[in-house]
Amino acid sequence: xxxxxxxxxxxxxxxxxxxxxxxxxxxxxxxxxxxxxxxxxxxxxxxxxxxxxxxxxxxxxxxxxxxxxxxxxxxxxxxxxxxxxxxxxxxxxxxxxxxxxxxxxxxxxxxxxxxxxxxxxxxxxxxxxxxxxxxxxxxxxxxxxxxxxxxxxxxxxxxxxxxxxxxxxxxxxxxxxxxxxxxxxxxxxxxxxxxxxxxxxxxxxxxxxxxxxxxxxxxxxxxxxxxxxxxxxxxxxxxxxxxxxxxxxxxxxxxxxxxxxxxxxxxxxxxxxxxxxxxxxxxxxxxxxxxxxxxxxxxxxxxxxxxxxxxxxxxxxxxxxxxxxxxxxxxxxxxxxxxxxxxxxxxxxxxxxxxxxxxxxxxxxxxxxxxxxxxxxxxxxxxxxxxxxxxxxxxxxxxxxxxxxxxxxxxxxxxxxxxxxxxx
Amino acid sequence: xxxxxxxxxxxxxxxxxxxxxxxxxxxxxxxxxxxxxxxxxxxxxxxxxxxxxxxxxxxxxxxxxxxxxxxxxxxxxxxxxxxxxxxxxxxxxxxxxxxxxxxxxxxxxxxxxxxxxxxxxxxxxxxxxxxxxxxxxxxxxxxxxxxxxxxxxxxxxxxxxxxxxxxxxxxxxxxxxxxxxxxxxxxxxxxxxxxxxxxxxxxxxxxxxxxxxxxxxxxxxxxxxxxxxxxxxxxxxxxxxxxxxxxxxxxxxxxxxxxxx
Numbered sequence: 001x002x003x004x005x006x007x008x009x010x011x012x013x014x015x016x017x018x019x020x021x022x023x024x025x026x027x028x029x030x031x032x033x034x035x036x037x038x039x040x041x042x043x044x045x046x047x048x049x050x051x052x053x054x055x056x057x058x059x060x061x062x063x064x065x066x067x068x069x070x071x072x073x074x075x076x077x078x079x080x081x082x083x084x085x086x087x088x089x090x091x092x093x094x095x096x097x098x099x100x101x102x103x104x105x106x107x108x109x110x111x112x113x114x115x116x117x118x119x120x121x122x123x124x125x126x127x128x129x130x131x132x133x134x135x136x137x138x139x140x141x142x143x144x145x146x147x148x149x150x151x152x153x154x155x156x157x158x159x160x161x162x163x164x165x166x167x168x169x170x171x172x173x174x175x176x177x178x179x180x181x182x183x184x185x186x187x188x189x190x191x192x193x194x195x196x197x198x199x200x201x202x203x204x205x206x207x208x209x210x211x212x213x214x215x216x217x218x219x220x221x222x223x224x225x226x227x228x229x230x231x232x233x234x235x236x237x238x239x240x241x242x243x244x245x246x247x248x249x250x251x252x253x254x255x256x257x258x259x260x261x262x263x264x265x266x267x268x269x270x271x272x273x274x275x276x277x278x279x280x281x282x283x284x285x286x287x288x289x290x291x292x293x294x295x296x297x298x299x300x301x302x303x304x305x306x307x308x309x310x311x312x313x314x315x316x317x318x319x320x321x322x323x324x325x326x327x328x329x330x331x332x333x334x335x336x337x338x339x340x341x342x343x344x345x346x347x348x349x350x351x352x353x354x355x356x357x358x359x360x361x362x363x364x365x366x367x368x369x370x371x372x373x374x375x376x377x378x379x380x381x382x383x384x385x386x387x388x389x390x391x392x393x394x395x396x397x398x399x400x401x402x403x404x405x406x407x408x409x410x411x412x413x414x415x416x417x418x419x420x421x422x423x424x
Numbered sequence: 425x426x427x428x429x430x431x432x433x434x435x436x437x438x439x440x441x442x443x444x445x446x447x448x449x450x451x452x453x454x455x456x457x458x459x460x461x462x463x464x465x466x467x468x469x470x471x472x473x474x475x476x477x478x479x480x481x482x483x484x485x486x487x488x489x490x491x492x493x494x495x496x497x498x499x500x501x502x503x504x505x506x507x508x509x510x511x512x513x514x515x516x517x518x519x520x521x522x523x524x525x526x527x528x529x530x531x532x533x534x535x536x537x538x539x540x541x542x543x544x545x546x547x548x549x550x551x552x553x554x555x556x557x558x559x560x561x562x563x564x565x566x567x568x569x570x571x572x573x574x575x576x577x578x579x580x581x582x583x584x585x586x587x588x589x590x591x592x593x594x595x596x597x598x599x600x601x602x603x604x605x606x607x608x609x610x611x612x613x614x615x616x617x618x619x620x621x622x623x624x625x626x627x628x629x630x631x632x633x634x635x636x637x638x639x640x641x642x643x644x645x646x647x648x649x650x651x652x653x654x655x656x657x658x659x660x661x662x663x664x665x666x667x668x669x670x671x672x673x674x675x676x677x678x679x680x681x682x683x684x685x
Binding site: 015080083084085086087101103104107108110112113117120121124125126127129130 | 444445448526
């Protein structure tokens with residue numbers, strides 16, 4: 001009992017499609033209808049659906065859980081239940097300890113108030129006491145990097161500054177259970193990294209973290225366990241990489257295909273040296289296996305593979321023919337396999353693999369599947385971006401006195417601090 | 425009910441911060457600043473003086489400084505009631521981002537609207553205090569009734585705000601109904617006139633729980649007389665029942681706020 005941080009017991013939530021009555025004059029007919037109908041805890045009217053359907057899981061203390069799923073799978077609704085904003089139609093939720101939910105950064109910020117005022121307001125709204133905020137104030141402002149602007153109304157902030165301040169307040173809550181929804185997609189790259197580091201520190205301090213994101217790479221890096229939601233049901237639960245694998249499989253099940261040709265791609269697999277399939281560490285070797293089957297006799301088939309990143313930029317493609325392998329001719333109903341051995345010198349992120357069957361001399365495409373499969377690369381050391389060049393710093397020493405004079409005299413870093421000390 | 429009050433006392437810092445925010449926003453970037461709090465009672469009082477002048481021409485009874493003082497006292501209380509109810513009714517819908525994104529007792533919002541209006545009243549009160557001695561007010565013992573009457577007034581206002589804020593979240597036309605009723609309510613409540621004007625029909629006016637409070641303020645501040653205890657008791661009981669009904673209703677609906685707002 002005591003090592004459970006949070007538990008959802010067979011939670012159901014009913015939602016209604018379309019308009020709800022929003023004015024008094026619509027109330028009376030609906031009241032009559034409700035009086036006629038009986039207890040409806042289990043049933044659904046035609047315009048209703050389960051946005052959460054028998055969601056049942058528990059999270060142990062200190063665990064990091066990632067929740068993934070397509071848009072509309074019920075992730076946000078689930079978070080709203082976890083944080084107590086919504087109440088289930090049926091089932092129950094238990095939370096042990098102080099829970100903080102970060103559903104939207106800077107919710108409750110008022111544009112006319114200054115950064116300082118908003119930090120206090122937001123801090124108390126999120127569950128801190130004023131003395132607590134006062135104590136952590138410098139830390140919060142420092143983390144957001146907004147010392148100079150802290151007495152400016154937040155309506156003059158850029159959206160990045162706004163989000164940074166919002167995240168920073170929430171990150172200093174010291175909760176027992178922290179629920180985070182997609183908030184790391186804010187701010188610039190450096191701040192996102194900082195955010196992940198901060199979350200990691202919170203998790204390391206013994207807090208339970210529940211993280212909802214589309215950013216599979218962040219989930220893969222950060223969470224020990226994952227849950228895949230699909231139409232309000234838990235489709236898969238377990239170690240993060242397996243759950244991500246399931247997610248990617250459901251993503252590729254809607255893949256784009258060519259119309260019926262004489263030869264078809266049956267399956268595509270990517271497997272690492274240690275048998276891993278969904279998640280790879282940078283630099284590992286992997287084998288891409290394409291299986292094809294001929295419906296009728298075909299000549300000179302070549303296999304093309306193409307890798308796209310999450311933004312669908314073509315980052316790499318090659319083919320059996322270009323790699324010097326003779327095209328294959330197949331008889332009717334003959335099955336063939338083609339292996340590509342690749343080094344995954346890729347940066348962290350999600351990647352999609354497209355496969356084509358092509359006849360080069362006739363410039364004819366037999367079949368294509370996109371995405372045929374997909375995989376996630378985890379961050380390796382300090383390298384970021386699409387490619388991983390495995391950098392090593394081999395020298396970093398002073399070599400000579402700089403002759404360039406700085407344009408501006410360096411300002412003492414304390415200038416911002418002086419303002420912060422002012423009492424609210 | 426007790427549970428609700430415990431929850432509130434646990435979140436009193438939050439109530440304080442939300443009230444503080446409302447006050448900051450209201451007085452930031454406004455030309456008049458704190459004058460706003462004074463303006464409403466002055467306008468109501470001026471309207472009352474005109475009504476009284478017309479009445480005294482008809483009846484032949486001259487208007488006294490005590491009459492004007494009485495209107496001022498009632499105007500202050502009325503301005504509080506109107507502003508609290510107006511802000512209170514929309515307090516949940518105008519904070520929808522907080523209602524749907526963060527969990528805490530939503531009772532805070534209508535209560536903060538009441539406290540903000542109470543702050544306005546506290547700003548305007550000193551202006552009135554300066555004028556009262558001119559109207560013949562002395563430090564008589566009946567002034568001790570003022571805090572009691574104010575407590576009943578705040579309880580009544582808070583009850584209505586709580587009720588209407590929740591109702592307005594589900595039915596957006598509530599706020600228009602409140603607007604219309606507030607516009608004309610001043611004719612049904614003896615702010616600009618005295619209930620005694622109606623002679624034996626006075627009791628009917630007194631059924632409006634605000635009437636005994638306003639009349640009580642008039643008699644304890646201006647006339648130096650103890651208010652009508654029977655009717656004050658009636659107001660107090662009505663306010664308590666209303667507050668209880670409001671809180672119960674509000675908490676019954678609270679779980680549905682986030683998905684309905």
